[in-house]
Amino acid sequence: MQPNNQHRDPSSSRSHVAPFHVMDVLAAAQQRQRTHGDALLLCVGQPATAAPAPVLRRARADLDNQVLGYTAAVGKPELRATIAAWHRDTYGTSTAAEDVVITTGSSGGFVALFLAALDAGDDIVLARPGYPAYRNTLQALGANIIEIDCGVESRFQLTVEHLQTLPRVPKAVIVTSPDNPTGTIIDAEELRAIADWCADHDCLLISDEIYHGITYGRQCASAREFSDQAVVVGSVSKYFSMTGWRIGWLIVPEWLRAPLDRLEANLTVCPPAISQAAAVEAFSAESLAELNSHVDRYARNRDVLLEGLPAVGLDNIAPPDGGFYIYANIAGLYDDPTAVDSMTWARELLAATGVAVAPGIDFDTAHGHEWVRLCFAGQTSEMEEAVRRIGAFTGRSLDR
Template identity: 35%
Template sequence: MQHHLASRLDHISSFHVMELMKMAAELEAEGRHLIHMGIGEPDFTAPTDVIAAATAAMAEGKLQYTSALGLPALRSAISSHYRDQFGLDVPAQRIIVTAGASAALLLACAALVEAGKEVLMPDPSYPCNRHFVAAFEGRARLIPSGPAERFQLSAQMVREHWGAQTAGVLLASPSNPTGTSIPQSELREIIDIVKQRGGYTIVDEIYQGLSYEGAPFSALSLDSDVVVINSFSKYFNMTGWRLGWLVVPESIVPAVEKLAQNLFICASAVAQHAALACFTPDSLAVYAARKEEFRRRRDYLVPALRELGLDVPVTPDGAFYVYADCSRFSDDADAFAKQVLREAGVVIVPGKDFGPATAHRYVRLSYANSLENLQEAVRRLKTFLHPEKS
């Protein structure tokens, strides 16, 4: 039987990188040893306190549905985290615990995106962000952004591209795939421009804890009306636990709660009880040490790639990604990534998924892998790119 699919699917692309991952799996099945620099996932797992809290929650039978807004204790803990880390007063009643940052973005788009309206975002950007907009029949308008803008939207770009059908902007700082952040003064100006035009600003801050230059800040410090997405996946190393949160203006909490009740019921109860232990002194010390390890890896990898001839025009200041220009070696980043996989045994991601502006020139490399493995990857890349020197 042929089923008729909704037309909105025409505006949602597949992850092209999955083809590369299938190729990698086939090579590994043949016995090849690969260095993985493609996955956007910490190589660390949850600390001891978090595992113990999950075990205790299961042993004590704390497995029932929670409020759609999340455990009150966890919402309060996140509120305290904003106070302790950023000096911000973010009331717990504005915090909604979600089934990962993906659910937070889904709820934000369900509440704010109107059919046919535009949402501005940079090209390159994480593909799911534009697909959430498309899922609610909005139109993601990708604005090409290069090294001069740190691969981010600038205030001037927002001014120039805001039109009659524009309703808001969706930003990520630090960003996937580039690891770059929007400077505080620039972000403030963007928020002001959007607010003057009656629009909304959504800021994905899931890599906020992994900021390496200067004091990290939240967009919430610039304007309390900003909608902010965050997650326990990246900084807190809980990817498979599927837990995140959303901060919204208090006036729209009832609307988002209604959506959460209907779309998700609640986030995982076990994951929520476990996440309470993310904020213990021991866990916070673990996260701080792991952040420094990510910084150490970045400080090794960026100059190493530049020495190989893979240009890194903007040093990433956050997350665990490097966005590198491979045009010295190929005018087709997708073909280049596949050749690197087959011949060098290193998994990297082409820019194809992140938008057309950088698709052919750039590849993304993740340093969410051990320093030893990163050093081996660089050795393999050197042999592949410069066989005459090997």
């Protein structure tokens, strides 16, 4: 007799990671756009702009003139050298082209890095709230995830004190500065202290620096300024306005070069050739000028939200130092604290107003029901309109 598999889910237990709840909001927002034409998408974290003009020119030329076959698994030498030079110039490091591994978005880089550096069961420390894909990818790979609650008092960031109070030394720590979902920056002295602690304790520091370049009056330090044993994760997705081109990079200590080369060759063969070639142009003076004009707009958008959101009842914001997100608390909008639920709030806000925001439960499984994330990478007029509509929804208008 055949076993009755009708109700059995044959998928692996490792695939049972949490979904991105924001994707449900996005799908509903896209539906809203089709039916009402008034959706304001502050839910997904990506620039509203295309890649800079020199990147587009190079892509067009290479489509016409190059074969675009496989590249080296760790990336084209031209792009590795360009990123190394940019890192040296920006942070005063001694980064060499051989230290740079090009990856398929930083997302592909994280998978390869986790596989190269961690065994199943190894401890890895993350801040909560934090970018959900770290937790979900690490869970799928069988790592032992240690999430540390980082509240407004540490501006949602890990500190060296957090690490000093751990019962045992983890294999790795991830820091994200500027942060997603909060936009806060770890200042240079704190990052140095974390890097020193990691170096002293033989713990791998993984520094996600993919929002570097988008800052509001504060400088971002790179972990490689303080330790050549730290791994820096970068990407063209955010500052460089090239999310869909799927190019990221890792700057790694020597011991990780060969493992990453082996793994990358097997996992992806190589990152997309056309995107690698075009990404070289993202670091030109012409591109940087275009990209900095986007940052000027993000700064204006940030001001609109920082002024407007508290007035309409969203508060407890740690003003973002960088990136393009604001993480805001919605608990004050509820009389009954047990009823606070960011997913329901996000759905109801969308249904009533067409404004789509990300529920905090994606970023923080413990406290995220009290928070929402708003992305301000769009147009300034959209931010003004979003605040107005949220005010109408919460019953607290800006001019009260």
